Amino acid sequence: MSYDLVLLPSGAATSPAEVDAYLTAQDGRPAGDAATEIAAELDERNAELPEADSFLGAPAADGVLGDALFVSTPYDAIGHVRSLLFELGTPRGYAVWDPQLAWLADPAGSTPAAVTHGGAGEFPYLTKQLVELWIPELGQPGPYLIAETGDQVYIQTYRHPDGHYDIEYREGSADKHFAATANDSRIVADLIWGWATGDRSGFAAVDWQRLTF
Known part of the structure; x- marks a missing residue:
């Protein structure tokens, strides 16, 4: 089993319902530059590790949806991946959404x-x-x-x-x-x-x- 975390632009949503609506609206939109850059950085860092230490459940590049990014991670790497999303996403104006807990961490x-x-x-x-x-x-x-x-x-x-x-x-x-x-x-x-x-x-x-x- 894997755990999902999502990056979406800061201010795009303030509630779980708004997050769902925003992500639904991203379906079919061209991949955003920032989301693509973050995904590439995640995949690059993951590729540097032995397979046993992988922190991605699937290539991050596959999770780009418009300006949003879905990231799948094993349960034992949740904390590490969340920290990476803050590291890479916050300077680019991204919030972190945890759909399992319905937590939205928005730097705004x-x-x-x-x-x-x-x-x-x-x-x-x-x-x-x-x-x-x-x-x-x-x-x-x-x-x-x-x-x-x-x-x-x-x-x-x-x-x-x-x-x-x-x-x-x-x-x-x-x-x-x-x-x-x-x-x-x-x-x-x-x-x-x-x-x-x-x-x-x-x-x-x-x-x-x-x-x-």
Whole structure:
């Protein structure tokens, strides 16, 4: 079995229905230059590896559909291929669509951060849409999310089996390391997005405690 990921131009869609409509409209259109270039780069990098280490389930060139690109990958290479799509697609103005999870990572309106999703791996940026989608769905085996913007500058949350969240943030030093708990996923998502965008207006409503070790 394989896993599918799709590149489509940033701003082309904002919901699963719009993604489906956009991709349907690409059928029969000439192959776009950017999608073709990305596919060629993926195929070239894949060809440099031994067959046992292949990260493509099919030639990427076969997945070009107009300005979109469908990429098939083995399950054990999902994280690697997603990272490649961000590396190659983001500078060219492309969003990454995961049809299995219905996740759309679009650089439009994003804020850069080193993001670790406990169940899905690493991402190079956050969007409000992703944060609001991810936080309620955090679960085993990795029910946590971390967003880091500098050395010892991060915010993170952990969702417990009963549904409540631990959340903490650190601003570079031990005396600026705070923690709180919350029961509402919307509050947690707002705090994370606010922190990432520099908006701390919602923090005053939370009972933060300075962490000491």
